[in-house]
Each structure stands twice: as C-alpha cells, then as structure tokens.
Amino acid sequence: MKYMMLIHQGTTPTPQDPEAWGKLSKEEQGAVFAAYQQLNETPGVTxxxxxxxxxTATTVRVQDGKTLTTDGPFVELKEALGGYFIFDGEDLDAAIAVAAKVPAASMGGGIEIRPIQEW
Structure with a gap:
C-alpha cells in the first residue's frame, strides 16, 4: 500500500528559520540531518x-469561469505543511513506524499519513 506522508512542521526548528535552528546544538542539528538521511534510505520510501x-504559496480557484488567485493559504504555523514523501509498505502500522522516525514528529510537529488512492 502506498501512503503520502505529509510533514506538518509545527514548532519544529528548521534550517529555513535560522533563529530557531540556531537554538539547537550542532549535535542536535546533525541528528536531524542524519534522521532524514536514514529515512531517505529506508526501503519503500520515495x-x-x-x-x-x-x-510563498498561491491558491487558485475558478469561479464563474474566471481564474482567481490569492496569496496563501493563511495558516497557523503549527498547521503549515513543511514537506512530504511517499512510503510504499505493507500496511498502516508500517507507515506509522516510518512516520515516527521523522524528526518533526518528536520536535513539535506531526506527520499526516494518507493512503494513496490508485485508479
């Protein structure tokens, strides 16, 4: 079964936020990079x-035949989608085990797991 793993950053420090990232020790920063590298090498992970x-996002809607664009979405930081990857594994339990290894899951964020609908 294939699962989309959506990484909700929450309050997780990332290199894109130098102030928060700088509060982590070099060892903690290295551990985050190592964990993502290990995830990328996990069988079944794309x-x-x-x-x-x-x-930086633009939202597109079509209303009465007209294409409308707006900045956003406007979300709380804790709800912001920070990244994604695909996991092809045996079942939801296997997907949960992989999701639990994503640093954001233990650093203030969460991982949303969604089965991919195959047509």
Whole structure:
C-alpha cells in the first residue's frame, strides 16, 4: 500500500528559520540531518521535497469561469505543511513506524499519513 506522508512542521526548528535552528546544538542539528538521511534510505520510501513557507504559496480557484488567485493559504504555523514523501509498505502500522522516525514528529510537529488512492 502506498501512503503520502505529509510533514506538518509545527514548532519544529528548521534550517529555513535560522533563529530557531540556531537554538539547537550542532549535535542536535546533525541528528536531524542524519534522521532524514536514514529515512531517505529506508526501503519503500520515495523521497519528497521540503516546501517553502506558506507565505510563498498561491491558491487558485475558478469561479464563474474566471481564474482567481490569492496569496496563501493563511495558516497557523503549527498547521503549515513543511514537506512530504511517499512510503510504499505493507500496511498502516508500517507507515506509522516510518512516520515516527521523522524528526518533526518528536520536535513539535506531526506527520499526516494518507493512503494513496490508485485508479
């Protein structure tokens, strides 16, 4: 079964936030990088990408045949989607075990697991 693993950063320090990232020791920063490297090498994981902050997003809607664009979405930091990857594993328990290894899961964020619908 394939799962989309959505990384909600929450209050997780990231290199994109130099102030928060700088509060981590060099050892903690190294551990975060090592954990992501290990995830990328996990069987069944297809690496995804980190996302820029929500302020850089554009939302598109079509209303009455007209394409409308707005900045955003406007979300609380704790709800912001920070990245994603795909996991192809045996079942939800296997996906949960992988999600638990994502640093954001233990540093103030959360990992949303969604089965991928195959047509």
């Amino acid at each position: 690496t995804g990408h980190g996302l820029q902050s929500p302020e």
